[in-house]
Amino acid sequence: MHNTKLGKKIAFILSTNIGNDNFASEQEKSLVKRINALPNSEQINISDLKTLKSAFSAAAADDPYSVSPTYYALTGRRGLWLYKDETKTDTTALLFCLHPNTQDTIMIFPPFGESPVESAINLINDINENGINFQIGRIIKDSNLEKIISNKYSVQAERVEESVLDWTFPVHTINCEALTKREGKEYSRIRQTMNKFNRSETEIRDIDFKNDLPIIEKLASSWENNTDHYDGYDITFTEYFKNLVEIANNEPNLGLKGIIVSIDGKDKGFSIWEPALNEGNTANLFASQVSNFKMTNLATYLTVKSAEQILEDGAQYICLGGSENEGMDRYKRGFIPDKSIELTTIQIQGTEYPEP
Known part of the structure; x- marks a missing residue:
């Protein structure tokens, strides 16, 4: 996951500024409408990339693509959204998209802010649709995130062998x-x-x-x-x-x-x-x-x-x-x-x- 202190700054900038798919399955078409109706979800368009650039301007990451506006635009070409998980004391923001190569799958990228794991689970619960697969991608391999998720929440998390995306x-x-x-x-x-x-x-x-x-x-x-x-x-x-x-x-x-x-x-x-x-x-x-x-x-x-x-x-x-x-x-x-x-x-x- 991202550095907490820097992630908070990125989350704040994203949450305060961001406001045709032939590959889509029928379920995905209705799913997009549901996502767009979520009160704490904003679809990211080309005009929002300058906000991503501003948010990531001070960021340094072991995985440089994780703070690249162009990368998110390319990978999220079938639909890219910002999810804002706000409490009285904290804002956590994450980017997620329809998986570019696999139907009926949502790809969640590592969140920015103080509550990354909780925010990812909240997004899954907000969407709450059967038949949709959820993945968290670009996770540092030596982390134990799947164990943290499985132990703390009523979900099962497991690593899967990546075979189609650029971090195989x-x-x-x-x-x-x-x-x-x-x-x-x-x-x-x-x-x-x-x-x-x-x-x-x-x-x-x-x-x-x-x-x-x-x-x-x-x-x-x-x-x-x-x-x-x-x-x-x-x-x-x-x-x-x-x-x-x-x-x-x-x-x-x-x-x-x-x-x-x-x-x-x-x-x-x-x-x-x-x-x-x-x-x-x-x-x-x-x-x-x-x-x-x-x-x-x-x-x-x-x-x-x-x-x-x-x-x-x-x-x-x-x-x-x-x-x-x-x-x-x-x-x-x-x-x-x-x-x-x-x-x-x-x-x-x-x-x-x-x-x-």
Whole structure:
């Protein structure tokens, strides 16, 4: 869970400022209406992302994505809400969403404030609908949260093996300066890659989010056509990046940045990141994508060039996030993480509620 003192500040800002899904099941469609009718629940829209940025501006977390407005917007694309649990002496706030890839499941993120566990249970009881699964995600793996919940409340909490979301494998954070200097034996592979592309006709340019969407869609579509990894997800791989570009255009306050790499005059890949918030020191990378999934060396080149620009902008670290599969995790470990953190998911089994 989040630091209590800092979490209280974030909870206060969120609770005082925040006011079309083809994947949705029939139960989810009615569930959304019920959630929107809850007096202490507010749906979060694109215009609210600047409030998230303000709330998270002073936050530092072992899991940088947990204080990233862009991350919540992407993961909560099917519906994202703020839940305010207020008492006379305390306000606890949490963000929750419809699970992006699994129907009839609500994903609760670690709450901010003094009563995180109680607030999560209160949300579940407020929704009180049979047939809906509840999960608490992005929980630090070495915590004993499931035991605390099961011992204190009349629900069963157990860890489940995460298999579809980005924390299936550890979240890795990279030191930009170390990656830029690339000193030592462990960076030999990256040095070879950078030397190879620095000798070639390789060019880097900044992404113009208002005009470069067709290029980004074309590059993502080219990669997607060679893999079936995202079959069965709520959106295609290309649509995911389209959503990211829309966030950049509709909420410029987030300051998303990116670069496009071209070889011999042809665009071959792109990267997109969320800069460090205000005085923070960690940027969050959301894309380092090439047109052909066999071009892993070019993806490495893109990530390093992104880190160089992030360092130039004043941030010390870049979070690569976690991974959904072992191959991607192995690739991210190749950047010599400065910090890696394992996360887990907790499934909550509650009481059967009487039919209305």
